[in-house]
Amino acid sequence: MSFSYRNIIVTGYDRIKNCKPTLFVSNHQNTFMDGLVLVKIAKNISPNILVRADIFKSKWAAIALDIIHLIPIYRKKDNMGSVAQNNEIFKKCFDLFKRGKTLLIFPEGNHAIKRFLRPMQKGPARIAFEAEDENNFELGLNVAPFGLHYESHPQRWYDLHVHFGEPFQVKDFKEVYNENAIIAHKQFTDKIREDISAEMVDIKWHDEYEFMEQVRALLKPYAMQWAENKKSIVHAENELVNKVGEQLRKDPSNLELLKGKIQDYFENIQSHHLTKDFLAKKTNLLGLFFKSIGLLFGLPFWVIAKVINFIPEFIIEKKVIAGVKDVTWHISLRCGISLFLYPIYYCIMFLILVFSLDWILAGIIVFTFPLVSIVMYETEYHFKKLKNAFLLFKKPEILKIEQELVKEIRALIGKG
Structure with a gap:
């Protein structure tokens, strides 16, 4: 995760980090990376994650996914499993809550790259109310809505934002549930939708x-x-x-x-050939000069990292990513494969260097590989900004058009 995103910005986690048991609910835009985000942030609670059952088809995949606390949920449209199997999964979730554990579920039921919240499914409400009903509403189940925002879904070294809303308890709906369970389910679902929407970019039009x-x-x-x-x-x-x-x-x-x-x-x-994610403000020759000098310092590290990481990057980018048309899987696959491939590759590099050098020196050299890679990513990031700044310096009329549009929108919403 640390090598996938430039910054991971988190707000509101302190509100819920000591709340147990907890049902986490979030928007779903980026395949299994969305679940890994919570695993990284919530290290103190080791969340279990409900995911679609079709990724458990392989026996070895099922074992590996179970190790990292992924739980299959069977969907009708996948033509897998049965109602009975889902009932067993729900019982497993109820048992987790009884033991003070946490569970993450994505109420949309599927992932999509667009920045808006899709219709909520019934699963979270069913799990929450059945868990409390089974325990006479004395379980104390907390619900923690949060929103995910990727500045770029498929690409590496962009910022990732994770924002937690105010937690609430399922027992808050006890009276409504006892009177009419259907209404309670609807109110619960409406609330998590509203709370998730408030913590993400939810384009409603x-x-x-x-x-x-x-x-x-x-x-x-x-x-x-x-x-x-x-x-x-x-x-x-x-x-x-x-x-x-x-x-x-x-x-x-x-x-x-x-x-x-x-x-x-x-x-x-x-x-x-401007990159809209890196549009720069108006700059001058002196500013371009100092930015260029800064990039020159990073260039040797960029070259070294490209050489060092050539083999794993070739495998990941050319042999795996190139064949995956759904771009929402790209960053997830990069992260998932790198998790296993890079440690193995660096161990092999260490063993090769041990035979050529002293083992301590070999260890020091290999230890620098990830650090050099970070400098490489940062150099590429600032190169894109410098490229935009240089192009805008040559084409100042683009900035003029931008300012006219901004002025018009500002007047539209009453800001000027």
Whole structure:
């Protein structure tokens, strides 16, 4: 995980880290990486994770997944398992709660890369209420909603945001459940949806999703300055993009006009080979010079890391990732395969160096390999920023168009 993301930004975890038993619920955008995120953050609670059963087809996969606390859930659309098997899984979940353990479930029931929350499934409510009902609502089951936001879903060395909302207890719904279980299930599901939505970028205007995603990217540099919710950049972006959407829905003619301008702007960016994730502010020759000097210091480490990691990277990128069309699997596969491949590869490198050098020196050299790799990733990150800064220096009219669009949107939402 540390070699997959530049920064992992977490807020709100202190609220729930001592709450047990706990049912975690979250949006689901990035295959099994979403589960690994909680495993990394919640080291003190070792969460169990409900995942779709089709990844357990292999006997060896089932053993490996069980070791890392993954539990299969059988879905009708996968044509696997049965109701009886799911009942056994639910009993296993109830037993975990009785022992003060934690469980993560993704209420959407499937993953998708788009930044919005899809319809909630019935599973979390059923598990929560049946667990409490079995224990006369004395279990004390906590529910901890959180939101995940990937600055880039498939690519390495972008930021990952994990934001936890306020936890609540299932027994809060006891009276409603005793009167009408169906209503209690609905209220519970509505609450987790609302709480998860508040902790992620949830673009609510689905019909104009691609356009609103462009608006989000355009306003990102200004989000923390303009938004009232300054808890994080994610909360600020979520507030602004939905505020813009609300205003544009009221004025279809203005929507089409602004939509055309923004689409032209991003097409212009693409035609000049600018990366929208690394758009830089206006710079000068002196700034470009110092940024270039900084990159020159990182260049030797970049070359060394590329040579050192050539074999595992070739296996991962050319033999595995290249054959996977669904990009939401890319970062998960990189992380999962690297977890096993790199330690083996570095051990082999250590043994080779031991025969050539002193074993202590060999150990020191191999120990530097991951550190050099981090410098490589950081050098690539700043190279993209420098490339954008240089192109914008040559094409100042792009920045001018950007400022005009920003001014127009700012006036639209009453910020100027």
